[in-house]
Amino acid sequence: MQQLEDLVSSLREEGFRITPQRVAILEYLLRTDDHPSAEYIHQVVKKQYPMVSLSTVYKTLDLLKEKKLVGQIEVGGETRFDAHTDAHINLVCMNCGKIDDLDENSLNEIQSRAAKKSKYLILNANFELFGYCNDCKSKFN
Amino acid sequence: MQQLEDLVSSLREEGFRITPQRVAILEYLLRTDDHPSAEYIHQVVKKQYPMVSLSTVYKTLDLLKEKKLVGQIEVGGETRFDAHTDAHINLVCMNCGKIDDLDENSLNEIQSRAAKKSKYLILNANFELFGYCNDCKSKFN
DNA sequence: TATTAGTTGATAATGATTCCTAATTAATAA
């Protein structure tokens, strides 16, 4: 897990301005295990900095995506974000919408095998399993 | 790969009506290797049956998803469909938007391992690798 | 051939995301 201070100074060195809005958004993403949507990030950050707008959240997320500081997956018509950038499986609960991460070493191996077989230049990966989480699955038996 | 006739009669047996619109959409999905969007399916099917509406395409896709006759992945804010329902990797070209399938036996194994570790009840899976396809990657060297 | 419930087509509504622009402000140097 990256440290806030390191990320902030590397962004500053690249010429980006360090605004309270950006710090608040990054800070929240680093401390949570959730996979929040832009809308949800906005709700959370507004509690601390009520002036933050939703469009700033979107623009900050674009920046962080470009810098590979957050990953994204598209689920149910919305994009969900995650500061856990190692190769992992996203477990998506189709009932409550929760997303859990699960580390899985073999993904890197599959990825390089797929790159070789397909001749694609691979830049990014998403592995999603959809189902019901441990809390919800009892409701569907 | 399933046969059109089999799918049609299984739908009829379940009480669904067999309309020319549904047959045209299913027929196209079965014969293509593309991963078309709803909009694109509409364009294609309209050539043969000009009366088919986009909302019928969406409704038919909902039906086929529910019956597990097509899979879907969300990419770049739109949903793309695929009648190849075995476990496989989707290779998404970030330049031209093409999606290729790549069979990979080990996905089933990963999936059951993940189910055990996470205690999720797994119903569906998507494995996506993003990058540049063989045709496009030369443009980014 | 008549009945009827499932399906369709057209359009309106929704919701996530992007676009636009004047006002604000972080970074820099005097």
Add this chain to the structure above:
DNA sequence: TTATTAATTAGGAATCATTATCAACTAATA
């Protein structure tokens, strides 16, 4: 510390994929 300025922000409008609505139509059945 203050002035300068280009990057950033807030807020609202615009966009685009998808869903909802409902009157008209039709596949299945008897």
